Every structure is written in structure tokens, then in C-alpha cells.
Amino acid sequence: MENKGSLVNVGLGMTLGSHITPLSRSYIENADVVFVAASNNIVEQWVAGMNDDVRSLQEYYQEGLPRRKTYEKMVAVIMDELRLGKNVCGAFYGHPGVFAWAPHESIKQAKAEGFKAHMEPGISAEDCLYADLGIDPGTCGCTHYEASQFIRSQKKFDSSAYLVLWQIGVLGSNTSKKFSTTQDYIQSLVDVLLKTYPEDMEVTLYECAVLPIEETLIYKLTLSQLAQSNTSLKTTLLIPPLSKIKKID
Ligand SMILES: C[S@@+](CC[C@H](N)C(=O)[O-])C[C@H]1O[C@@H](n2cnc3c(N)ncnc32)[C@H](O)[C@@H]1O
Structure with missing residues (x-):
């Protein structure tokens, strides 16, 4: 039986405003919480306007911390919200599955714990x-x-x-x-x-x-x-x- 709570990782595309699919936008708008990882603060602000609870993943980049540890922290915060039974959306620039470890790993972990989880492609x-x-x-x-x-x-x-x-x-x-x-x-x-x-x-x-x-x-x-x-x-x-x-x- 699937647990309450779901995860969808969506792509924002590369160019602000013009690359996002209507389906990805709808997942962002309807999620209980959105985690965003964009390459630009303006892009993050744009996503922040789509949902009342948008949290940036940028803060997990810390000096001296191996990149892999940063990505593990990102997965951990996504999983924490999922375990609270929330519908979580990860919004990643480009395509969430292209040269991006955290979106794949969070979906893998979510499925392993019995949550519904999938990825929506984006323009990479x-x-x-x-x-x-x-x-x-x-x-x-x-x-x-x-x-x-x-x-x-x-x-x-x-x-x-x-x-x-x-x-x-x-x-x-x-x-x-x-x-x-x-x-x-x-x-x-x-x-x-x-x-x-x-x-x-x-x-x-x-x-x-x-x-x-x-x-x-x-x-x-x-x-x-x-x-x-x-x-x-x-x-x-x-x-x-x-x-x-x-x-x-
Ligand atoms: C961590 S990967 C993320 C790729 C992203 N998920 C995608 O779908 O394109 C970061 C790399 O993507 C490429 N990239 C990111 N932004 C780009 C841009 N504006 N133009 C060309 N390549 C870019 C660069 O090679 C960069 O080092």
C-alpha cells in the first residue's frame, strides 16, 4: 500500500518563463511544499510566486562541503516533508533528470519508502x-x-x-x-x-x-x-x- 504524501520533481527549463510545461507549473501550484533549485535568484523568485510555500535549496551549498553532501542534504529535506504526508514538488532548472543527482535519488528513496513519486521532464x-x-x-x-x-x-x-x-x-x-x-x-x-x-x-x-x-x-x-x-x-x-x-x- 502507498503511503500518504507524494513527490514529483519537475523541470523549469533553461530560460525563465518560456520553457516550463503547463503540467509542471500545475504541479508547482498545487503542491503542499515546493523545493526549488534554480541557477538564478530571479528564477527562484518567479517560482516563489507560484505557491505560498516555496523553499530554496541553495542554502545547502556550503563552503568546504563536498558537492555530494550538499545533494544528500537536499534529498533529506525533501524526504522529511514527504514523511509528514505532504505532496512535495521539487522544481529544478532545466530537466530534473539531466546531470542532476538529487532529483533521481529523492524519487528512488521515496519509492523505496512506499510513496508515489515521479519526474516530469523539462527543457535541458x-x-x-x-x-x-x-x-x-x-x-x-x-x-x-x-x-x-x-x-x-x-x-x-x-x-x-x-x-x-x-x-x-x-x-x-x-x-x-x-x-x-x-x-x-x-x-x-x-x-x-x-x-x-x-x-x-x-x-x-x-x-x-x-x-x-x-x-x-x-x-x-x-x-x-x-x-x-x-x-x-x-x-x-x-x-x-x-x-x-x-x-x-
Ligand atoms: C548540474 S548540471 C544541470 C543541468 C540541467 N539539469 C539541465 O537540464 O540542463 C550543470 C551543467 O549544465 C550545463 N548548463 C547549465 N546551465 C547552462 C546554460 N545556461 N547553458 C549551457 N549549459 C548550461 C553546464 O554544463 C553546467 O555545468
Whole structure:
């Protein structure tokens, strides 16, 4: 038998106001309590206007605390409200299931404890990247990795497909509150990539607009220039296919 109380984790999309689905909005409006994790305070204020009990998850980012501990605290507060029998909504920017541990983990734990729990998709950075950079993963394939994990695991990957590296702007900052990276960390990524790609390979740093008034950032540079470039919490790196394979018509 299912317990009283439910959990739904919804996506807010990437750009304030325009990406949220009517269904996700309705879950936010009708929940007993909403936990929000957005990339921007203005986005959090926008969500705060949809329900009388909206609580930010940002406070769980603490100096020196490993990112994993922060995410565990987020899951713990969600579970606490659920165990009180409330209908809980987690509102996460982008897609709640894309490069996001807490939304998946809270649903897993909720189900294990007999609560009704599910996820509603949202428009992710990946979706925006295909639109803004005009690429189709169907032409030659597309691989996605978290950048630190990509360096650590030295994964074998298909260089004839697009390669998308996430969280390049926080490489090496797993235990700090700064949420930035250094040239040395980016250089270590470049060193791994240079085993496969030439130095003059053109790559793209990408940041889609979070506020409707912002411009999307599309910055093309060579692999050898990457370590000197500016990155942020929002930066995603796209590396095009090394060799063109025959396109599907
Ligand atoms: C923790 S993941 C969250 C991804 C999010 N759940 C989604 O659906 O896109 C954070 C990473 O997503 C990417 N990202 C976040 N905001 C972005 C933006 N505005 N433009 C491009 N990529 C972004 C970056 O790679 C960033 O390091």
C-alpha cells in the first residue's frame, strides 16, 4: 500500500518563463511544499510566486562541503516533508533528470519508502544546445560526459560523433564553494582531449540564455586556446566530430 504524501520533481527549463510545461507549473501550484533549485535568484523568485510555500535549496551549498553532501542534504529535506504526508514538488532548472543527482535519488528513496513519486521532464541545456548551435545528434551520434568524470576515467569514446562535456566551469571545485575552475584544471582536460584531437580543432563554449533579456553565448576557439578561456557555472563545451561520417538523408 502507498503511503500518504507524494513527490514529483519537475523541470523549469533553461530560460525563465518560456520553457516550463503547463503540467509542471500545475504541479508547482498545487503542491503542499515546493523545493526549488534554480541557477538564478530571479528564477527562484518567479517560482516563489507560484505557491505560498516555496523553499530554496541553495542554502545547502556550503563552503568546504563536498558537492555530494550538499545533494544528500537536499534529498533529506525533501524526504522529511514527504514523511509528514505532504505532496512535495521539487522544481529544478532545466530537466530534473539531466546531470542532476538529487532529483533521481529523492524519487528512488521515496519509492523505496512506499510513496508515489515521479519526474516530469523539462527543457535541458542539451535541448537548447541543439537548437542554438544548429546540430542534430542524429547525423553522426553525440556523446555526453561530465567533464571531471571524463578526465578521471579516460573513457574511450567515438570521435566521429559530437562530444558534449558538462560542468567544465567547475572542474576541480567539488569541495569548494567558489564554483569555478582554474587554468590548470582546464589544461588537464585539454591534455586528455589532445590525445584524440588536433590542437587547432575548433570547439565551442556554450551558454544558453537564462533570462529572456540575455544573449546566448556561443564562443568558438581552438582546443589550444581553451585553458585561457573564461568559463562559468553555466558553460558547456561542444567538440564537433573529428571525421565526417556519411549523413543520414
Ligand atoms: C548540474 S548540471 C544541470 C543541468 C540541467 N539539469 C539541465 O537540464 O540542463 C550543470 C551543467 O549544465 C550545463 N548548463 C547549465 N546551465 C547552462 C546554460 N545556461 N547553458 C549551457 N549549459 C548550461 C553546464 O554544463 C553546467 O555545468
